[in-house]
Amino acid sequence: MNYTYLVKCADNTLYCGWTNHLEKRMEAHNQGKGAKYTKTRRPVELVYYESYPTKEEAMRREVQIKKLSRKDKLFLIEKSESLH
Template sequence: MNYTYIVECADGTLYCGWTNDLDKRIADHNAGKGAKYTKPRLPVKLVYYETANTKEEAMSREWHIKRLSRKEKLRLIQGKKGK
């Protein structure tokens, strides 16, 4: 299974990415490994994710999410809560 995700950094910054191992990716972000876009040593929390059947589908969704404004990302996150 592949995942597209958004994490929130401790300073409120939102980052998105894709992975096939969501738990490991979040742990790596928080350990400062492989998290080239997040700020070093600031913990992140998972605020949004969705599944994809293929790597290409997850990468495509990530590409679209990265182009959203912060306001649009927050709207996306809020829309997924409670589902």
């Protein structure tokens, strides 16, 4: 399975990425081995994710989410939390 995800960093910024192993990716971000962006903004908290059968679909969604404003990203997070 492939995932598109949003994490909230220690400085309250939001970072979007994709991975085929969500748990390992979160661990890497928190150890400073993730994306360059999150290395100096640890710890990170997983706040949103979606799963996709293919890498291409996950990457496409990542691009869409990155284009969203912060307000829209926060709305996406709120919406997903209300479903759980």
